[in-house]
Amino acid sequence: MTAAQVPLLWDQGIHLPTYGLWLDPTQVRPRAVISHAHSDHVANHAFAYCTAETERLVTHRRAMTGRLHALPYRERVDVGGAWLSLWPAGHVLGSAQTLIETDVGRLLYTGDLKTRTGLTAQPAEPVPADVLVLESTFGRPRYRFPDSAEVVEAVTRWCRRTLADGATPVLFGYALGKGQEILSALWTEGFAIALHPTLFGVTEVYRECGQVFPPYVRMGDDTSPNSVLIMPPTSRTADLPSSIDAVRTAMLTGWAMDPSCRQRRGVDAVFPLSDHADFDELCCYAEHVGATMTYTVLGFDDELALHLRRRGVRAAPLRQPQQLSLL
């Protein structure tokens, strides 16, 4: 097999036509990999590989008529002339990097990635590869997150102060991933915790997958005002229980590094807790993988590629539509 026989295309996801395979396509495809259960990575494909946890979370959130094929991490499956395997990505429960091993080289696609150790997802492992496709959500030097333990301490101080002032703290985080990280992080504080019904449902799936959490209840009209509420960022004031009067709100997001974040999100406080790698982590990850070529996708792809080149890593953004050879 020659390099020209293994083209790599960007077409609303990564397309490997040699194997009839798409990685994280946003359009419905005959055969795909779903790296994790966030809705911007999921479509109703005829056939898709994913981890068992992702399968469980995807089917909890939407009806899937196609076939999902669950693969344990690191198990190789033949996709017709190449081996496919999934590796922990550290982003949310079940999130996976995809490794494609061909006769001419190894391609690693990170999907959404977090390399700091989280509380609710298996830590990401750098997998050696010849070609790396790296997500670039926070691929700009401004996005250097502080230590997660310090952020959690600041969040818990803020919650304690809010309760002492007679208000109910409301923490906003995505229903899948961030919400469960926040819940786990508050474990030692002994807060009464109530989860928005959407977040509650996803958290129950996490528990069914073996994740252990501090006590929590489903938010409802009997929720005590002395609770800490965790809600998705899309929640409205009308979603608050009638038992709750005064609230203070905080958003937990990597975008908190932007000075205008608090004002833009219309909340009382913001804290930089992310389920993505920050700028330094992305750069270190690319160096660890040691690929001959690194392609950046999504987010600040141009800027991250530029900074990687300055560090001696051969890198370029992968744009659509574009055809490149794997080696």
Ligand SMILES: [Zn+2]
């Ligand atoms: Zn994601």
